Amino acid sequence: MDGEIQIQKAYESILSNDFEGAIEWFEKAIEAEPDNASYHYKLSFTYARNIKISKALQHAETASTLEPDNETYLYHLTTLKAKALVAEADKYLQQTVEQFQTAVALLKQAAALDPLSVEAQVGLAAAYAGIDDYSSALVAVKEALRLNPQHELAAAMLKQYRKRLR
Incomplete structure (x- = not known):
């Protein structure tokens, strides 16, 4: 059947x-x-x-x-792997410096797998901010806004990180 x-x-x-x-x-x-x-x-x-x-x-x-x-299936698999890495990295955010560094590594992988992932860039920005690397946080949040100019959280993060660098 x-x-x-x-x-x-x-x-x-x-x-x-x-x-x-x-x-x-x-x-x-x-x-x-x-x-x-x-x-x-x-x-x-x-x-x-x-x-x-x-x-x-x-x-x-x-x-x-x-x-x-099948490129469609492969692309879908790749974006899911990126989502899984973002979800795993989220567990490490707002933790210790070592956990933020783990989150940075995972989110870099996620961004490499899915360069169009706004979530990966926003998470990466937050992780960099967690280790007080606001220059890198700014780069990531700007990339998130390039991908989605209307992303409200990313816009707020951009303002916050710019203030931190002054």
Whole structure:
């Protein structure tokens, strides 16, 4: 039995804002066709929308393994890895200097994986500020504002860090 019927049901669930239902239908589609990379990608995307990054990563990796030449799947996997690093780095913010330094390292990796990640740049700015490196914090927050000029937190951080450097 192919999984197209389950995929259709999953999309119907999404249109009804029933994301948990959509996840169940995507999982049923994968049970029907476990080697269908598209199904894993769709489930991964749904998990990511619901902030279930570890499960999203698992299915994104499966999709990329099944179709290693698919750039869409690879890009999705890369951005999820960046999100996971940002989430991990957040645990280290507002801690000891050593933990801020760990956050800086993780957020640099996240920014390298996903150069369009505003969250990585904002987190990096906060981590640099945590170790009193306001010059580097300014560079990161300016990059965040370059990526999203309307980012209110980044704009506030820019003002704060400029004052610190005076």
